[in-house]
Amino acid sequence: MTGRNKGSRPAKSNVPANVRAHWFVLLATLMALGLALAVQGYIHHLGGVPGDSLPADTAAGAVPTTLSHGGPVVDSRGGAVTTVSPPDRTIALTFDDGPDPVWTPRILDVLREHHVHATFFVVGSAAVDNPDLVRRIVAEGHELGVHTLTHTDLGTAPDWRRELEVQGGQDAIVGVTGQAASLLRPPYTAGNGAIANGMWSAMHGLADEGYLTVLSSLDSEDWQTPGTKAIEANLTPPGPQGQVVLMHDGGGDREQTVAALDSALSRFAEQGYRVTTVGDAVGVASMRPASAIEQLRGSALVWGIRLSDFVVWAISLGLVAAGIVTFLRAVLVMFFAARHSRAARRLPGPGRGRRRVDVMVEPAVTEPATVIVPAYNESAGIEAAVRSILASTHPVEIIVVDDGSTDGTADIVEALGLPGVTVIRKENGGKPSALNAGIQAASHDLVVMVDGDTVFEPDTVRALLQPFADPRVGAISGNTKVANRGGILGAWQHIEYVVGFNLDRRLFDVAECMPTVPGAIGAFRLHALRNVGGVSDDTLAEDTDLTMALCRDGWRVVYQEDARAWTEAPATLGALWRQRYRWCYGTLQAMWKHRGAVVQGGAAGKLGRRGLGYLLVLQVLLPLFAPIVDVFALYGLIFLDPLRIGALWLLFLAVQLLMAAYAFRLDKERLGPLWTLPLQQFVYRQLMYLVVIQAVVTAVAGVHLRWHRMERYGSLRVPQTQGQG
Template sequence: MTTTTPSRRRRRAPTRIERVAGKAAALQKPRVILAGLLLLALTSVMLLDGYLRAEVGGDQRVRTGASSGKVPDKVLDGGPILTFRGGRATTVSVPDKTIALTFDDGPNPTWTPQVLAILKKYDIPATFFVVGSMVSRYPSIVADMVDAGNEVGIHTFTHVDLSYQSDARVNREMQQTQLALAGAAGITTTLFRAPYSSETDAIDNYSWPVYKKLGEDGYTSVFVDTDSDDWKRPGVSKIVKWATPDDGEGASVLFHDAGGERSQTIKALPKYIERMRAKGYTFTTISGAVQKQEAAAGGQAGGQAQGGPNGQPGGAGAGAGTSNLQAAHRTATGATLYEGKALIGAVAVAEWTVPVLSVGLLVVGVAVMGRFGMMLILARRHYRQRNRRRFSWGSPVSQPVSVIVPAYNEKECIANTLESLARSTHPIEIIVVDDGSTDGTSEIARTAARELGMTNVRVIRQENAGKPAALNNGVRSASHDIVVMMDGDTVFEPDAVRQLVQPFADPAVGAVAGNAKVGNRDTVIGAWQHIEYVMGFNLDRRMYDLLRCMPTIPGAIGAFRREAVLEVGGMSEDTLAEDTDITIAMHRAGWRVVYQEHARAWTEAPGSLKQLWSQRYRWSYGTMQALWKHRKSLTDKGPSGRFGRVGMPLVVIFQIVTPVFAPLIDVFTVYSMIFVDFRAALLAWFAVLAVQLLCAAYAFRLDREKYRYLLMMPLQQLAYRQMMYLVLIHSCITAMTGGRLRWQKLKRTGEVGTPAGAGR
């Protein structure tokens, strides 16, 4: 055993990366905050959009109840307009030969403009009871509606039956709709019609407290005398017939300008107007009908009245007394106006954002499923090619090779690493490069080699310069033409080196990737990483190998032609993913890079979420650095340009772009469960999980792994996958903001021992 030790320790000047790293470290927290704010903004936008679209779709009576003495008889028998003057219920009827034309459930971008055009043609006004969520989505239609002289009332914000809602929910439905009207048309209103209501005699003990409360807040509740039932789509003639009052009576008549397909309503409306005019009827708004009735009664409320003199109802931004009835609209001012405009603006953003995200989801979904399909097909083809009886790399490679073990503070693991190499079935020399360890790694390595009787071990100490420098030192010191590189916390199976070097029988092969296995897989975090490793090595790498564009030789187990390493300038310090960097460089130099699945090494995966985040953050960021460094490979010509033409796009799409946007799948799944169809969304999620389980099971079959670890996969999809997405997003933000990272040493326990043969 030979030992090389520097005669004097000198303090190394920090590299450019390390100098910038100090500044970058101070920026990490703001970047995390920025990522969190972006996620919060996206969540808020989708919640808003879902809330806006969660209204009930059709006119169906969702609750009914019998009347009792709690509802005054004069209200049940009274007119369709209900107020609470002086705290007492008062009803007003529409005067004879008068139609108060009303429309529910709008605005709708298809049908409402057609209704407005008809009203303009016949020069008549109407009262529209609008749904606040629809007002927020189509504010310009409401503005046109008001500008044309029509009246608007509230039909709740989400078209919900208020009968069994809490007071807080009732207030929220009203206030949100008032804000929507303020933002859309600059007004508030005192008119209200409850969803699923009809005539006053249908008021029951459940809905009466709601009308009473709203009346005390200054709202006028509007019911119907005559219902066209146009939502049933019975035909134009029946709609006209059903909307016609009996014997010249006045009526509050109900049509719909939204909530479904309304082509029959559009055809029936002109015929109805012409028919009623021929009968001597005039058209007015709800407020106009009340004003006309009061004028006919000498200023006193007509119809069926239950109370005494006019009171002073408050709330809703309304005035007092009869002016509340004569002029339902109020000009929105102050906070109400600005909050309303803010609501309309937020909805506009949501209306634009969610469709864009939906398209992104479709693209991501197609890419993810396409990737799964491609991996399965190509992995199977790769397996069948490599396991044919006649398959051979060429003449068996039997000459000795150099194994380079870079080590920095690996006291827990280095002895196990050397013990595994002592069992190698292939002749090797071992070069341990101690990169300035402070925990006695080099002494432990010497002692272990001595106790194992290993005479083929050299321990080289160097000033701390980083892993790339340690590997380069090892390559320069290697005695053989083939060098195997491994991590100081990794153990090899006895046959690993022999299997790993066989592809070098092909003179075109410059590097070989081995099969890294997770040794500490009996914890939840370890099991998750075990699934990830098995899928990555047995599907991803097989696919890339078959396409001849392998992106990475893993640091845990990889082999290189020494001349190839020297040709591309050795391990570079330009990136944090020196393994990806040199792999791409070798592709560009014309060397072939292959995968040898039978060469297995066992590594200790991070044991905590914090360490896992740190490791994957460095990996993903380093990969981005390497891809950016070799971006010109996209224009490389000839065989050496294959990675740029095939590998670079695949890595960017599958390892960066798709994972960054993959959280859309989870976000839209939750969105669909809450606002669309819980069962369908859940089934879709299970379908995607089933596809992933199928891919994982096939990868486990190829590697002869035990399927019991797949029981952890559903939990992996709920927790681990989201963490990996956040890591990648964090790395992307770091890259876009110009930050740099330095090598991060993970805490090791040394629990991964030397495997016995190919044991699992």
């Protein structure tokens, strides 16, 4: 696209700071999303309850003898180590790793049947996931203790994580119940004799925060699921001494635990043992009402975890939907491209590129055409453009409309002295006004519009016009090719033109909902143009606006793959940004302008429900969702299975490569540039979705965007022979 709207200042000076501030909003949103994912990943994927097997570290040289040979309840506040055991014939019954939605209720039912209470050392993340169970535990007279936030081995964890895990576990209890616990059981601990140096360091450090560490003196070993009888045997007290019994209500299948608990409680009652909580057994108040600050912190943790879980759930749902849409799009475009190609091959002669399988083959279109070239400061390439058009095998007149150029564009064309070439000079009014000036001066009913940075092959015009043999066709899109495709940026744009644009145009042709005839190469019936009022300047995508207007006026718009035009693509990221920003913004304007087509019938309805729907989902909504996809991919690499994430990415890339290879085959292009496609996912893709975000924000803010003029490089040459070259 060439030319510009009135005014010559760059567009960014016309965008206020409050619109540019959306980048800060986007950054803040992604940071918040990253935080939510980090919380969810830490809670659910860096911890877990794989079992209570003891850590490999057994060095215990620093562990006080008082601890290693003492009772299971340990108080090491102030540096002195004191331990205590329950009184004789007293069982302090404890459960770890819950609450579990399946097994904790069944264990509570057994305890209620036997009229006994127990201490539940809950994992903070499980408590947040099952708050009603935690409240039931407290309501039925049982006791809660801290078992860390994610069941982390405190003996090997660094100091910061120890603090996070224990405080997080406490906050979860407070956030759910409004009460704070003073009992702590570190995961992966059993009896006093198994405490190693690292675990002792953790216990000692946490004691000054007010925690009593509760170990066990009688381990059921139910986490190994050895069988109900074995668990019952492990629960047999060796004598009348008081015991702290270790069992589990979470972390796996606890069917054996439930059965063994029922029989053990019956046996304890028969043998005269009192079964109670740890706090009651040793005479300490293990729970207290939480302070206002503690409740605030606990509520923040609980709601933060719930919010992070919801975010991950919503993103996962969105990713599934995006994956399905992306896959369906690949299937659809390849299916319709194949259908379009087969239909084109069945049509003989010069018009074989037409997708008309439901009508008789018409004679070739031979009537002359008017070629309109709007030009604003196109001195770098205007001579090549005009000479290439004049070399057409089809009879043409050429009208170059100089839109107030300041670089001598019109002088260059006039100095060529070429027959059949007319130059119209006018004040700068923008590309639509230049095109309308050419339309008014056109001598023929068939009109071709071409940008001043584009060159034609000799047979381009002839091939382009053939679908006009069908009187229902009002406009035809040609096949735009990137001329300066050298370098990685050129290769990426070449891939996008062949795969993104041309495959879509084949689909739009078959579905009869073509939304855009590109400014680089398009053909129109003159009376169709005049019926819709010419080219409107309501949007920055005048080509899309015009095409949609023609569809709504009842005209068919088709794609002619054999009509090739070679155009210059942006050679820098900045120039590419400005071009795509204008395209995307203008397309949004055109979609909004023609939104009424959604409820219309006929050709307008096909455009509205098929074309606009496709653009909305594939070119607006999916790019807006793309930053979240990237953040979630990082989350998957860190917290999930990197191999699975890599495999999914490779599968996605394979689908893209397959689609790209097929598109290149249809366009008779070499496959060599496709080696850059994997790299495209890490730079080009991000640039494109940031462009969409910028355009959407600008459109929603109601800011009028000025024209971004393309840079010209003078790289175009008149094609010497027909074909790709």
